[in-house]
Amino acid sequence: MSAAGSTLLGPAEVRSLAAELDLRPTKQRGQNFVIDANTVRRIVREAGVGPDDVVVEVGPGLGSLTLALLEVGARVVAVEIDPRLARLLPRTVAERAPGSADRLEVVTADALRVTELPGDQPTALVANLPYNVSVPVLIHLLTLLPSLERGLVMVQAEVADRLSAGPGSKAYGIPSVKAAWFADVRRAGAVGRQVFWPVPNVDSGLVAWTRREPPATTATREQVFAVVDAAFAQRRKGLRGALRTLAGSAERAEEALGRAGIDPLARGESLVVGDFARIAENLVEVLPA
CATH class of the missing domain: 1.10.8.100 (rRNA adenine dimethylase, C-terminal domain)
Structure with missing residues (x-):
C-alpha cells in the first residue's frame, strides 16, 4: 500500500471508529458508510476535483470520502447532522492525513436547513447523500450556492435514474425537471452494495452534473x-x-x-x-x- 493509500479507511477502520462511538447506523438518517478505498477514489476521480476546489460534502459520516477528497488537495466543507460524527471527523483527519487537517471545515447542521457555509465560495458538491433526503438536499444546495460549478453525488440507483432522466422516459419526473433547471445531469455509473457497511438493501448510482444557466424566463x-x-x-x-x-x-x-x-x-x-x-x-x- 502506498503512503497515500494508507490514509484511507477500510472495513476494519470503519467498524473500529463506529464501535468507539457506540454507533449503530440508522435508516432514519440514511447511514451507510463506504468501506472501500477504491470506491471513494473513483468518486473523487469522476468528480474531477483538485487543489483549486472548495468541496461541499454532505453526510461525511466516519470520513471515508472526506479523506479521499483531501488526498487530492481539495478544501472540504463537511456538513454533518450527527454531533458525534462531526466531533470525530477532525480527529480522524488529523491522525490519518495530518498534512490535510487545515483544509477541513466541519459544520454540524442539517444540510436541508443550512442557510450559509463558512469560508470561500464552494465550487463543487461531492457526497454520498443520505438516501432518504437526497433530492431535497441536492436541490436546496444548488439553490443556496450558485458558486457550485459541478458535482458528483452517490444516491439510490432509482433516484439516480430519476435525476438524470430525459423527457418521455418512465423515470422522468419532478427530480429530473428541477435538477435540469440548474444543471446538465448525467448518470456516472453504478456502485455495488458490498462497498457499504451496513450493506444496504438497495442499489446505488452516481450522478454527475455541470451547472448551466436556467431557462430565460420572467417567471421565478x-x-x-x-x-x-x-x-x-x-x-x-x-x-x-x-x-x-x-x-x-x-x-x-x-x-x-x-x-x-x-x-x-x-x-x-x-x-x-x-x-x-x-x-x-x-x-x-x-x-x-
Missing part, C-alpha cells in the same frame, strides 16, 4: 417549480386537467398552455424545463410571487 424559479409539481401530481392527466387547480380553472389552464405553445392534452413527462418556464410565465398572475 418558485413559480416554475409550482407548475412542475402540479403537472406531475397526477401523471395520467393531460396538462389542462393537471394544472386546473393551480390556474383556477381548466379553461384558464388551457388558455395559458395555448399562449405557451403547449398542447393542453400533453402530459408533464413530455415537456422539457423550458416548456414549464413558458407555462409559468403565462400563469404568473395566479402563481405566488
Whole structure:
C-alpha cells in the first residue's frame, strides 16, 4: 500500500471508529458508510476535483470520502447532522492525513436547513447523500450556492435514474425537471452494495452534473417549480386537467398552455424545463410571487 493509500479507511477502520462511538447506523438518517478505498477514489476521480476546489460534502459520516477528497488537495466543507460524527471527523483527519487537517471545515447542521457555509465560495458538491433526503438536499444546495460549478453525488440507483432522466422516459419526473433547471445531469455509473457497511438493501448510482444557466424566463424559479409539481401530481392527466387547480380553472389552464405553445392534452413527462418556464410565465398572475 502506498503512503497515500494508507490514509484511507477500510472495513476494519470503519467498524473500529463506529464501535468507539457506540454507533449503530440508522435508516432514519440514511447511514451507510463506504468501506472501500477504491470506491471513494473513483468518486473523487469522476468528480474531477483538485487543489483549486472548495468541496461541499454532505453526510461525511466516519470520513471515508472526506479523506479521499483531501488526498487530492481539495478544501472540504463537511456538513454533518450527527454531533458525534462531526466531533470525530477532525480527529480522524488529523491522525490519518495530518498534512490535510487545515483544509477541513466541519459544520454540524442539517444540510436541508443550512442557510450559509463558512469560508470561500464552494465550487463543487461531492457526497454520498443520505438516501432518504437526497433530492431535497441536492436541490436546496444548488439553490443556496450558485458558486457550485459541478458535482458528483452517490444516491439510490432509482433516484439516480430519476435525476438524470430525459423527457418521455418512465423515470422522468419532478427530480429530473428541477435538477435540469440548474444543471446538465448525467448518470456516472453504478456502485455495488458490498462497498457499504451496513450493506444496504438497495442499489446505488452516481450522478454527475455541470451547472448551466436556467431557462430565460420572467417567471421565478418558485413559480416554475409550482407548475412542475402540479403537472406531475397526477401523471395520467393531460396538462389542462393537471394544472386546473393551480390556474383556477381548466379553461384558464388551457388558455395559458395555448399562449405557451403547449398542447393542453400533453402530459408533464413530455415537456422539457423550458416548456414549464413558458407555462409559468403565462400563469404568473395566479402563481405566488
